[in-house]
Amino acid sequence: MHFITAVQYESAYKLRLRFEDQSERVADLAAYLDGEMFAPLKDLHTFQTAHLNAELDTVVWENGADMSPDFLFEIGVPVGAEIPARRVAEAKARYGK
Numbered sequence: 368m369h370f371i372t373a374v375q376y377e378s379a380y381k382l383r384l385r386f387e388d389q390s391e392r393v394a395d396l397a398a399y400l401d402g403e404m405f406a407p408l409k410d411l412h413t414f415q416t417a418h419l420n421a422e423l424d425t426v427v428w429e430n431g432a433d434m435s436p437d438f439l440f441e442i443g444v445p446v447g448a449e450i451p452a453r454r455v456a457e458a459k460a461r462y463g464k
Contacts, residue, residue: 369440370424376415380408382426383446384439392443396434398459399442404432438462 373385380397400408407430408414416429427433442458 369436371419371426371436371439372424374417374419374426376417379411380414382417382439384426384443386436386440387424391446392440393446394439394443396442399434399462404430408432 370387371384372387375383377383377393379395380400381393381395383391383393385391396408396414400406400414408428413428413430417426418428419425420427420433423433425433425436426439438458441461
């Protein structure tokens with residue numbers, strides 16, 4: 368089980384995340400912003416309110432949305448690497464998105 372120790376807005380719908388193992392990953396959430404809680408995050412101003420909730424050890428937004436650190440770790444790309452399209456499709460299938 369992973370947890371997040373730092374969050375930084377990167378660009379568009381991307382967040383740079385630091386995890387408990389000190390690894391850093393960039394998660395592109397553009398494909399995952401649907402449903403009642405996440406659709407409002409398509410507004411970039413709202414998306415940029417992402418911050419760390421130290422009690423939950425994950426990312427939260429001002430509208431109350433949050434995401435599983437394990438999900439974010441899985442879809443995140445290690446800093447400096449590129450994400451294969453296959454990984455995006457696998458994550459969507461696994462998490463029902």
